[in-house]
Amino acid sequence: MTITQLRQQLLAGETTSTAILQQLAGEIAARDPQTGAYLSHDLESAIAEAAHADLSLPLGGIPIAIKDNINVLGQPCTCGSKFLSENYTSPYDASVVKKLRAAGAIPFGRMNQDEFAMGSATENSALQITRNPHDPQRIPGGSSGGSAAAVADHTAIAALGSDTGGSIRQPASHCGVVGLKPSYGRVSRYGLVAFASSLDQIGPLTQSVDDAALILQAIAGYDPLDSTCLDVPVPDYLTNINDGVRGMKLGVPKEYFGTGIDPGVRKNVEAAIQKLAAQGAEIVEISLPHSEHAVATYYVIAPAEASSNLSRFDGIRYGRRAANPTDILDLYKKSREEGFGPEVKRRIILGTYVLSSGYYDAYYSRAQKVRTLIRRDFETAFQHVDAIVSPIAPTPARRIGAFANDPLHEYLSDIFTISANLAGIPGISVPCGTTDFDGGTHLPVGLQILGPHLGEAKLLQIAKAV
Numbered sequence: 001m002t003i004t005q006l007r008q009q010l011l012a013g014e015t016t017s018t019a020i021l022q023q024l025a026g027e028i029a030a031r032d033p034q035t036g037a038y039l040s041h042d043l044e045s046a047i048a049e050a051a052h053a054d055l056s057l058p059l060g061g062i063p064i065a066i067k068d069n070i071n072v073l074g075q076p077c078t079c080g081s082k083f084l085s086e087n088y089t090s091p092y093d094a095s096v097v098k099k100l101r102a103a104g105a106i107p108f109g110r111m112n113q114d115e116f117a118m119g120s121a122t123e124n125s126a127l128q129i130t131r132n133p134h135d136p137q138r139i140p141g142g143s144s145g146g147s148a149a150a151v152a153d154h155t156a157i158a159a160l161g162s163d164t165g166g167s168i169r170q171p172a173s174h175c176g177v178v179g180l181k182p183s184y185g186r187v188s189r190y191g192l193v194a195f196a197s198s199l200d201q202i203g204p205l206t207q208s209v210d211d212a213a214l215i216l217q218a219i220a221g222y223d224p225l226d227s228t229c230l231d232v233p234v235p236d237y238l239t240n241i242n243d244g245v246r247g248m249k250l251g252v253p254k255e256y257f258g259t260g261i262d263p264g265v266r267k268n269v270e271a272a273i274q275k276l277a278a279q280g281a282e283i284v285e286i287s288l289p290h291s292e293h294a295v296a297t298y299y300v301i302a303p304a305e306a307s308s309n310l311s312r313f314d315g316i317r318y319g320r321r322a323a324n325p326t327d328i329l330d331l332y333k334k335s336r337e338e339g340f341g342p343e344v345k346r347r348i349i350l351g352t353y354v355l356s357s358g359y360y361d362a363y364y365s366r367a368q369k370v371r372t373l374i375r376r377d378f379e380t381a382f383q384h385v386d387a388i389v390s391p392i393a394p395t396p397a398r399r400i401g402a403f404a405n406d407p408l409h410e411y412l413s414d415i416f417t418i419s420a421n422l423a424g425i426p427g428i429s430v431p432c433g434t435t436d437f438d439g440g441t442h443l444p445v446g447l448q449i450l451g452p453h454l455g456e457a458k459l460l461q462i463a464k465a466v
């Protein structure tokens with residue numbers, strides 16, 4: 001059931017928060033050994049919280065699963081990494097977790113992810129494999145793959161993920177659930193383990209658009225602990241959610257429908273756009289001329305920021321500490337050598353390189369300039385359209401292992417999602433049917449809806465119409 005349905009049952013006295021948790025634990029025991037979405041969960045402490053859940057609050061009594069890079073007091077926070085999996089326990093709640101608790105929700109379960117959120121398949125988790133509930137031979141997407149897979153598998157009611165270049169929207173698309181990346185500054189990242197600080201946002205993965213609105217309502221808003229978090233009022237995201245798309249202008253970027261898109265993805269996305277037209281939206285072709293540079297720009301800026309953010313993992317302050325170092329440099333080196341997986345090392349090396357004095361101008365500072373051009377593309381587009389509609393990913397979920405040792409191929413698959421992070425605008429993925437692909441059948445496809453900065457209410461309204 002959705003949050004909305006469960007809330008009705010809770011308020012009618014037809015179920016209790018404890019009963020919901022016990023049922024979830026049963027579903028997890030039945031299916032998660034195959035799916036592998038959960039890294040850990042603590043039923044006992046969740047049930048203790050459920051006992052005094054305040055049902056009068058908007059998420060009162062509802063368990064919400066949390067990606068394992070968001071701190072929850074007293075729980076593990078592995079980031080899918082061996083660096084943190086053995087001896088790190090969160091000493092505090094992330095601000096989003098505090099806000100969820102203040103809305104009555106119960107954080108329950110820690111979800112698998114690509115190590116430090118670097119990846120698009122959850123295959124870069126150093127801890128376990130997560131499978132797509134629609135086809136266990138396939139990836140759930142990533143990096144919030146555990147969050148998406150659990151919601152699709154009905155082992156979680158809803159979940160939080162993080163999105164630096166598509167990590168909420170793309171796994172939502174691959175698993176057939178709703179995923180919302182809010183605008184940069186809409187939601188506090190205090191307590192989210194930083195990957196690329198100018199791009200990271202936290203958002204919900206849910207079974208319905210209404211549920212995404214409910215969670216965004218709870219987590220959005222000012223937080224003095226994150227200096228990038230905006231002090232602007234949070235609208236009521238449910239007020240206009242059922243108002244439909246009549247009279248709206250929706251832009252279809254011609255650069256997003258070129259070669260390389262799987263025909264089944266194209267067909268489903270185009271059909272969804274036609275349905276929006278049938279409901280009264282005006283569809284216009286637009287251009288985002290710098291789109292072709294988005295992947296290169298992102299894969300300079302994100303690793304640069306990651307190389308700086310991850311320098312805190314030095315073997316002293318957090319997590320893993322190598323045994324028997326000869327001196328302090330040896331301790332840094334050994335701890336990082338042992339603790340980080342290959343993709344994280346690749347990003348740190350790449351990021352350090354583009355920031356180094358000889359290459360800074362050629363790569364990092366140039367990427368920042370192209371980033372401005374990409375942001376301006378969107379600003380120009382939103383002078384003419386209310387929102388932009390597009391695919392989320394070029395193909396449905398691929399097979400596990402299909403891109404092994406081919407990181408470039410993997411990076412290129414982020415083409416439709418990373419521009420929103422570079423521009424700081426919100427994006428939502430909403431299921432728009434299923435297709436056959438590479439021997440798999442009935443694989444979910446997502447429609448992406450992008451809107452102007454802080455335009456989440458309208459995105460939810462369009463997504464609901466879909």
Ligand code: GLN
Nearest residue numbers: 117118119164165166167
């Ligand atoms: N796939 C992208 C990357 O690997 C985006 C990841 C994310 O959004 N956290 O960096």
